[in-house]
Amino acid sequence: MSSLTTQSCEACRADAPKATEEEKQSLQREVPEWQLIELDGEEQLKRVFKFSNFAKALAFTNTIGELAEAEGHHPAILLEWGKVTVRWWTHKIGGLHKNDFIMAARTDAAFGG
Numbered sequence: 062m063s064s065l066t067t068q069s070c071e072a073c074r075a076d077a078p079k080a081t082e083e084e085k086q087s088l089q090r091e092v093p094e095w096q097l098i099e100l101d102g103e104e105q106l107k108r109v110f111k112f113s114n115f116a117k118a119l120a121f122t123n124t125i126g127e128l129a130e131a132e133g134h135h136p137a138i139l140l141e142w143g144k145v146t147v148r149w150w151t152h153k154i155g156g157l158h159k160n161d162f163i164m165a166a167r168t169d170a171a172f173g174g
């Protein structure tokens with residue numbers, strides 16, 4: 062399991078620097094299941110989690126919601142029957158911060174991955 066799973070988000074400010082290319086390459090190796098995408102000009106991390114029914118997908122969604130509230134850092138979550146799509150990025154800076162990689166790793170840990 063990634064060392065990121067034991068880390069917490071730092072308070073993120075509007076002037077916080079985006080993760081550099083080197084940081085992204087290094088951090089992405091810790092969360093290999095996640096895709097780095099660009100949406101509306103903003104880089105994000107995306108992963109789709111599969112479940113055997115809606116109730117399990119809903120429970121996972123709620124777990125991620127609680128994690129987000131605890132860390133003060135929130136994802137976009139699409140809940141569907143048997144499927145949850147999670148996207149992490151830092152709204153304040155319009156892109157990726159180390160916090161997003163930490164939360165991706167913590168999301169994997171919640172999935173048991």
Ligand SMILES: C[C@H](O)[C@H](O)[C@H]1CNC2=NC(N)=NC(=O)C2=N1
Nearest residue numbers: 133134135136150151152153154
């Ligand atoms: C006021 C509140 O703490 C901020 O707006 C937080 C809330 N959660 C957040 N979540 C994410 N992903 N990015 C942010 O910039 C962010 N900012």
